[in-house]
Amino acid sequence: MRIRYKKWARPELEASPFYVDNPEEQRGKWKELFKSPSLPLNLELGCGKGYFIANIASENQNENYIAIDLIDAMLGLAKRNVEEIYKEKNKEIDNIILTRFDIERINLILSKEDKIERIYINFCNPWPRGKHHKKRLTHTKQLEKYKEFLVKGRRNIF
Template sequence: MRLRNKPGAKEKMNEYPHIIIQNPSQHKGKWNKLFNNNNPIHVEVGTGKGQFLIGMSKLHPEVNYIGIEKYDSVLITALERAIETNQDNLKFLNEDVSEILDFFEEGEIDRVFINFTDPWPKNRHEKRRLTYKGFLKLYEEILNEKGEIHFKTDNQGLFEYSLESLSGYGMSLHNVSLDLHKSKIEGNVMTEYEEKFSRKGMRIYRCEASFKSK
């Protein structure tokens, strides 16, 4: 998918360093000092336009949220929304998820959200999927002993692959739903894609996973 460039996006993001955190590696192991509290930290990888994380930050002021998005043409929308809501418990990183170990200390994070990520359906692109074992290893490093991964997608193939990948990595699966919006799972906050797909009557797949060894 080709993303449309938004002139001035990078410059505007630089004007809000308290929302779009610059040089995040400087805060590695010290994110609670930046948030000025000891609340749990939840991270969304590939946060897109920010609807999910902004909704979560409103619903759960007792949790600190950090969204990671490498495309500034997308993240600029998340910034504009965050400026309007002015949530103290919400930050964004304009970074690549593959470098996540540079930003967070071992065991510093309580939860990782993976929502409607690119399915990368071709076999040769497997390593790019955010539920591939290479990424799971990164999440395992930053999650604490009770940490979890929460995953949502509209893509059945990616969901089946992800269940196999998570299980194969030695993770325990919980609250697996093959049709989220018809399930009894409470507190769901929808992403932009989730709203779009659900309006079309498409199923939303969801699961939670934790590391058995933790």
């Protein structure tokens, strides 16, 4: 999905209480960033404009959510969509965190101590050319990386 550069995105993200700019420093202790750290922690990879995560998280405030993307413009729109959707439902934004990172290097920001219950990947980039297949968020090489921080013994990739 292509998106135009948005000048406002970076300053808005940096000022947001639910955006984390230093994800590598949170490795192993993500739960502590949430109002209720003991809740199950879920992950969306490649959240794009954030409609999915904003809806599922605002409907399930008994769970916590981290949403990751690589592009500031996407995350800026996701931040605005989270604010709008929580406001419509009159809910406090206390169970969602957005962060920017390259998911190909995800093990630098998540470890088994983070105990991720569930991963959502919606419409990941197809990378149709053979030599780029490994970049797909659902490539076997990627799935192996996710195993390191997923809670074992559940059906947990959606």
